[in-house]
Amino acid sequence: MTPTIALIGANGHGRWHRRHIAELEAAGRVRLTGLVDLRPLEPDPPVPPGVSVFQDHRDLLAEAAPDVVVICTPPHTHLPIALDAIAAGCDLLLEKPPVASLAAHRTLAAGLTSAGRSCQVGFQALGSVAWQRFRDALPTLGAIDGITATASWQREDSYYARAPWAGRRVVGGRAVIDGALVNPLAHAVMQALASATALGAGRPRQLVAERYRVRPIEVEDTAFARITFDGGLQVMIAVTLAGEDFIAGEIGARGANGRALLEYPTDRLALPGQEMEHVPGRTDLLTNLLDHRSSTEPLLVPLAATEDFTAVLEALTVPDVTGPHLLDEDAVLIEGPKRTIPGVNDLLRKVTETLALPSEMGVPWAVRPFTQRLPVS
Template sequence: MDLRIPRIALVGANGYGLHHRRTIEPRRRAGALELVGLCDTAEIAENADIPIGDTPVFDDYERMLEATEPHIVIIATPPPTHLPIASAAMRHGADVYLEKPPVASLEEYGLLYDVMVETGRAVQVGFQALGSHAFTALRDAMEAGRLGRLEAVGVAGSWRRPDSYYRRSPWAGKREANGVLIADGALANPFAHASQQALAIAGDWPMDGEIELERLRCRPAVEVDDTAAWRGLNKGGVTVTVAVTLCGDRKIEGDIYVRGTEGEAWLQYPTDRLRLPGEDEPKQYGRTDLLDNLILHRQRGVGLISGLRRAKTFTGVLERVLNDPVPRLVDESHLRRVGDDPVTLLDDADTAVERAAKDGKLFGELGFPWA
C-alpha cells in the first residue's frame, strides 16, 4: 500500500484529456492528489475551470516522466501510441490509467501485459461504465438466479456524428495511417464501451470460435464503419450481439438487453439505468470513478474495476474489426443529409440496431435493403 498523496501526470492534455483535467481539478483543489505534469504535442488548451497554473507542461512524455516522477500516469492519446507510453510509464515506476481502446491487437496486449507483470504496476483501462453501480446490481441479480441461466446479451446504440466529427484529427475516419491500423470506426471508438459492457455482462469469458461481422459506411470519404454489428458466442455459452450506428434518426443511448431462461433485464449503460425482472420502471444508479478506484487500489489494495486483464476479450473483438477491409459503401438512395454541419442519416438505422440487439441477428438477416 502507498498512502502518499498520489502524483498524477496526464499525457494527452487536449481532446479527451480535457475530461480528465476536469476530473482531476476538484480533487487537486481538495488536496487529494497533485497534478505534476501535463504533456501534449500541441499547445495545451487553457480553460478557466481547469487552469494550467504552475503545472509543468511538456511536449515529450519521456522528459515528463524523468522530470516529474509521477505515481499515476493518465494516457489519453491516440491508440497507436498507447503501448510505448504505457510501457515507459510503468518502467518509470508509475501505475497507468489507459484510455480505451487500450491496444489494437492481441500481440500488443501481450506485450503490455508482460510489462505490467515485469514491473508489478497496475493498469486501469478507461471503460468507465464498468464502474456503474447499475452494472454491479445486474451482475448481483444474475448471480442470485433472478434471470436463470444466461442465454444472450444484445446492445443497441444509435447516435449521430456530423461531418466535422471526421475532421477532428488527422487520423479521424481513416482505416490506417503510416501502415498502422486506426481504431476510429463506430465499433472501435464511440461504441467500444458497448462491446466491453456486453462482454462483461456475459461473464468476461473469452469468445468461442469466429466473430461474425457486418460493417457499413455512409460517407464516401470515410474509410471506417459508421453502422456495424458483430455477433459471437463466448465459452460460457452466451451469445453476444452488438449493433450500432452513428447515422440514426432516433437516439438510442446504448440499450443492453439481457436474456436468461427465467427472466430479462434492460440496462442503459451510458446513463446507469437498470430494469430487473419484476420491475415496471428502471432505477437510476450511480457510478464509481475509475481514477478514484485506481487511487484506492494503490492506497488500500482495493481491486481494480477495469484492470487490463478484463480487456483481453474486447481486444480480440477489436482486432477482428480493425483487420476487416474498408466497409461497403451504402447506396445513396438509402441516405439523407441534414443540418448545416451535415449529418448523414441511414433509413431505419435506429430500428435496425434495436432489432439486431433484441433478436441476436445481423442486419443482413433482418432484411433491411441497405444490408
C-alpha cells in the same frame, strides 16, 4: 505522501481529465505535476500555477517523475507511451480502447508484471452500481438465449475532421482504432462482453460482422456483430453513428425468467417485473486506482479484464478484413453535415430481438458478413 499525477493528452477529452484531477487535488488525493500535448493547451480549464507543460511525454516522465499517469492520447499511440510510463515507475489509467492487438495487450501485460505496476482501463461504466446490479441479476434470469447491446448516435461531418487519424484505418503504417464498435461505442461492446464473462460463458471464439459507412471514411459508422462464446452464448451488438432517435446505449439479457435492461451511460436499470429507473452511484476509476495503490482494493477494470475486448477489436481491424461497405445514396438521408440511415433504429431493435444480422433478414442494402475465428488462449 500524496501521490503525484500527470496527464498525457491534455486537449480534447483530456480536458475532462484535467477538471477531474483538479477535483481530486482539491480533496488532497493527488498533486498534479505535469501535462503533455503536441498542441498548445486549450485554455479551459486553465493550467494551474507551477504545473509544467510538455510536448513530449518522455520529457515529462524524466523531469516531473509522476507516480501515476493518465494516458488520453489517440488509441494507436497507447502502447509505446504506456511502456515508457511503466519503465519510469508509473501506475496507469489508460483510456479505452487500451491497445490495438492481442500481441500489444500481452506486451503491455508483461511490462506491468515485470515492473510491478498497475493499469486501470477507462471503461468507466463498469464502475457503476447499476452495472453491478445488472451483472448480479444475470444468473437469476434462467437460461439466457442472448446478450445484446445497441446504441443509436448521430455524428456529423465535423466529427471526422477532429483529428488526422479520425475515420482512418491506418496512419503511418499503424492500425488506427476509430470505428464505431471499437472507439465511440466501445463501451457497448465491453459491457456486453463483461456480461458474458459474468455468466461464465468462457472466451469469445467467433465473430460474424457486417460494417457500413454513410460517408467516405475508412471505418464503420454503423455495425452489427454477433459474437459466439465457448459455451454457445451469443452476444449481438447493433450500433450506429447515423441514427434517428437517440438511443444512449443499452445492454439487454433475456432468459426463461424474464429480461434485464441496462442503459449504461445513464445508469438506468430495469430488472424483471420492474420499471426502468436510475440507480445512483459510480466508483470513479482514477479514485479506485489510487485506492488500489494504497491498499488491497482491487482494480475495477484491470488490463486483464479487457482481453476479450482486444480480441474482438483485433478481429475487426486486421488488415485482411474487408473494409466497411459504403451505402448507396438512396439508402442515406443527407441533410447538410448530417447523414442518417432511414429506418435504422427499427433495424437495430429487430437485430437485437432476433439475434439475426441485416443480411439474414433480407435488408436491401445489406451485404454478406465476414467471419473471423478468435484466437484460443
